Amino acid sequence: MDYCVQEGFAINVLWADKTRYTATCYAACCVWRIHSSRLADGITWAIKKIEPNVHTCGGLETYNPICTVKWGAMKLLEDIRANPDIPGKALNELLFQRYGVYMRKSSVYNLKNYAVEKLFGGYDQSYADIPAYIKILCETNPDSKAYFSSVESESLPRQLLFDKIFISFTAMWKGFLAGCRPLIGVDGTHLKGNYGGILLSAVALDANNEIFPLAYAVVSVEDKENWSWFFWNLYNLVKDSSRGDWTIISNKQKGIDLALMDVWPTAKRRYCCRHISRNYKKQFAGPLMYILFWRACNATSQFTSRKAMEKLKESGGDSVMAWFAELGDSSTWSKHRFDPNVCNDSNTSNFVESFNSTLGIDRCRPIMKALKNISKDTISCKAYMSKPGEYEIHEGKSHFPLSLNNKICSCGAWQISDIPCRHAIRAMVHAKIDPHTVVLAWYSVRTYKQSYSHHINPLPDKEQWPAYADLPIIMPPTLKRGVGRPCRNRRREEGEDKKGKRTQTVKCKKCGCLGHNSRTCKGGLTEKEKRAAGGEPVLVRHLKVRDQSNAAKAAKAAATSQPTEVNDSQFSLSQSQSQV
Incomplete structure (x- = not known):
């Protein structure tokens, strides 16, 4: 050949x-x-x-x-x-x-x-390998939580179709309990293989505020039933812990709130402010309204929150206040209402989406390939002591009462994250206290190491798996094709620029204006004409040139429309020449 x-x-x-x-x-x-x-x-x-x-x-x-x-x-x-x-x-x-x-x-x-x-293996075969993968995973990583479920085919009796799978390695859930704060971010992302599916992920933040995966699952659709199953497995991971302040942060996806009410009613809720801002920008456009929205979300004290809401009411009226009232309790989106025991002031689920983005092209691969790859400002402040341990911090025109004994600052940031704010650090410098000594153990190197003290044991290659005789044969789920060609690019958010080939703004060499080139210029002033015009505003100079141009065109049109006088002698001469 x-x-x-x-x-x-x-x-x-x-x-x-x-x-x-x-x-x-x-x-x-x-x-x-x-x-x-x-x-x-x-x-x-x-x-x-x-x-x-x-x-x-x-x-x-x-x-x-x-x-x-x-x-x-x-x-x-x-x-x-x-x-x-x-x-x-x-x-x-x-x-x-x-x-x-x-x-x-x-x-x-x-x-x-x-x-x-x-x-990377076939899509159909990857589903058939799931039972053996779960078995070998639990054998090589004892105490890992790995489950899968299947449903019987409606068209072919006694044929099992893949339904869902949940995985949390021992190193994941034990490391989370040992060294992570009780904030869990959850999110779902679409898999783009032949049979689709949804990847549900639960992610925490370690002592260094880095991504720490807790668990992940693959389900057929994103609904209340599958979210309930996912949260039930998550609850079983942490139910034996002595903590009771577990907090779930996510966007308002389908079925999350209903599922939590059913299987984990004691869990507190936070909503991702970045996803809330999408709907906000659809109704209240403009950069000022957007800045005020985030000022209200990031307010760490009741005073700053109230000032932000007053500014919002001045700019947007009663409609913006009604919109915020529909969001529900401000403890789900505003930092000043967060539970200080959580020691985490995150009000977005960006860290969960960062984990999902690590899949990359593997979202298009067979399910086994995707599952395996998942397992692979301080400014100048002045401190005035009123009594030992009690200070008043002056920052510009603002004053912040602060108590070192109770670890309380009126800005609110210290209480939320348990990391000393810039006002507390200034007071500690005055009191000759090392700021590192007042930070909670959540942020210590020892706790950071505890999160990663457990290890995920490597799984042998598929060729080396034992021949399990009692495992069921799992077929792929029923294929559900959408309309049109599958979309590979992510959807742009409200107000986000569309992706284009050009990354720089075009500047006209003739008039010096932005947004067009010299070939498509509509007759603007050249650089020489701008210098000759002096200090007049650009719009005034442009109008003058336009009026002069229009007057010249009108004079030319009037001249061409007048009848031309013909000399009789010239006419007779040209006529006699034509006869000859």
């Missing part, structure tokens, strides 16, 4: 068995023919006849029917391994550069799918 591609022709196989092979040229006008057979040793093959020695056809140009999907996949396998997200157009260019052939667009996509399946 490689020889045919190299020489630029294709063949029709007339006969092919264990002893003989006969083929002719693919072109009907060509009489080229080859015949070969196996020799007596049973191993060696010999070409017995080639006639004629050269093809009588002109050969093929760029499309060769002998270039099959399997052939192309084997030739480009390492390129796809290095970049699994390589586009089909680039694969076609590689084929042409190396072998001088192109393949049809549909064949290139089939080629890529074949290679991806060979590299």
